[in-house]
Amino acid sequence: MDIPILLCKEEEKKQKPADSELTFGKLFTDHMFFMYYRDEKWQDPRIIPYQSFEMDPACSVLHYSQEIFEGMKAFLHPDDSIHMFRPYENAERMNLSAERMCMPKINKDLFVNAITQLIRVDKEWVPSLPGTSLYIRPTMIASETFIGLRPSNEFYFFVILAPVGPFFKDGFNPTKAYVAAESVRAAPGGTGEAKTGGNYAATLCETNKARSLGYPMVIWLDSIERRYVEEGSGMNIMFVIDGQLYTPPLGGTILHGITRKSVIELAQKMGIIVKEERLDINTLIEKISNSSCSEAFFVGTAASITPIGKIYFKGTEYEINNNDVGEIAQKLYDELVGIQTGKIQDTFNWTYKVV
Numbered sequence: 001m002d003i004p005i006l007l008c009k010e011e012e013k014k015q016k017p018a019d020s021e022l023t024f025g026k027l028f029t030d031h032m033f034f035m036y037y038r039d040e041k042w043q044d045p046r047i048i049p050y051q052s053f054e055m056d057p058a059c060s061v062l063h064y065s066q067e068i069f070e071g072m073k074a075f076l077h078p079d080d081s082i083h084m085f086r087p088y089e090n091a092e093r094m095n096l097s098a099e100r101m102c103m104p105k106i107n108k109d110l111f112v113n114a115i116t117q118l119i120r121v122d123k124e125w126v127p128s129l130p131g132t133s134l135y136i137r138p139t140m141i142a143s144e145t146f147i148g149l150r151p152s153n154e155f156y157f158f159v160i161l162a163p164v165g166p167f168f169k170d171g172f173n174p175t176k177a178y179v180a181a182e183s184v185r186a187a188p189g190g191t192g193e194a195k196t197g198g199n200y201a202a203t204l205c206e207t208n209k210a211r212s213l214g215y216p217m218v219i220w221l222d223s224i225e226r227r228y229v230e231e232g233s234g235m236n237i238m239f240v241i242d243g244q245l246y247t248p249p250l251g252g253t254i255l256h257g258i259t260r261k262s263v264i265e266l267a268q269k270m271g272i273i274v275k276e277e278r279l280d281i282n283t284l285i286e287k288i289s290n291s292s293c294s295e296a297f298f299v300g301t302a303a304s305i306t307p308i309g310k311i312y313f314k315g316t317e318y319e320i321n322n323n324d325v326g327e328i329a330q331k332l333y334d335e336l337v338g339i340q341t342g343k344i345q346d347t348f349n350w351t352y353k354v355v
């Protein structure tokens with residue numbers, strides 16, 4: 001299916017920074033994908049110059065946050081081809097989020113095709129320096145003008161692209177994480193497994209507090225007993241205990257991370273035993289203290305694999321693996337990033353060629 005394209009004028013094109021100057025999420029490319037939903041169908045899909053929306057102040061997303069999004073990446077390969085990583089998984093998850101938030105689904109081929117064509121238009125924006133990539137942000141918002149409490153009948157779906165550098169300025173060096181003490185991000189029956197804006201808004205306050213104490217990341221606990229580790233704010237979490245890989249099971253409150261899923265498959269292929277089990281933070285701290293927990297790391301699209309060197313829990317800081325990158329995290333990172341960037345053969349068929 002061909003999607004109509006309206007190119008921006010040559011003089012409207014933005015200046016591209018050097019790859020080494022790229023940060024995360026502040027700069028966007030020259031074009032975007034846009035379509036709207038009305039009369040029970042998606043209409044008028046098109047690629048247009050990147051632009052602002054005009055919105056009525058009563059637009060429903062501004063009041064009740066009926067909003068979902070996705071986060072994915074495209075990478076430049078050594079032969080100059082561009083590949084996305086498992087885009088159909090994102091299409092599927094977007095529809096899972098849509099269902100939970102009472103929003104319309106999007107045909108998965110349209111989702112992937114729209115992004116493919118958009119990247120082709122802005123392919124000059126895909127950076128090449130190691131550690132950089134093109135971040136892709138598909139978003140759906142309720143666009144009807146009304147403030148009654150019911151699902152919107154109209155929606156916008158758009159995709160914007162951002163050339164990005166490393167998510168953490170320290171790159172693959174271990175980060176520090178703060179175990180949330182005051183708030184929770186998701187409760188059973190809530191929206192934790194949907195990628196919806198409100199989940200993130202709920203984490204900002206405690207994340208800010210953690211940052212002011214020097215911890216860039218927060219680890220969220222379950223909302224009932226406040227002792228089982230769930231995940232980070234935008235990343236899933238894994239631990240190496242006695243040589244086996246542990247991660248909390250998906251149970252409605254945890255986001256179905258595609259990196260999580262991929263890392264599990266990679267680990268299994270490497271012969272590592274993977275256990276999806278609930279992890280009590282108190283037991284975990286004990287195992288960190290006696291070194292049977294030898295590694296901890298976050299996994300997610302934005303920062304791929306990020307080792308955790310220090311964990312703050314109830315007034316004490318615990319060091320993991322002497323604050324060094326662990327062997328298993330390193331192996332998984334090399335394999336995952338190698339496949340994403342085309343430096344290692346993709347035997348899983350995870351990469352999707354754009355151009």
Ligand SMILES: *Cc1c(COP(=O)(O)O)cnc(C)c1O
Nearest residue numbers: 234235236255257258259300301
């Ligand atoms: C996006 C996200 C993840 C990671 O998912 P990926 O598909 O691996 O990027 C994990 N947790 C939360 C809360 C997220 O929003």
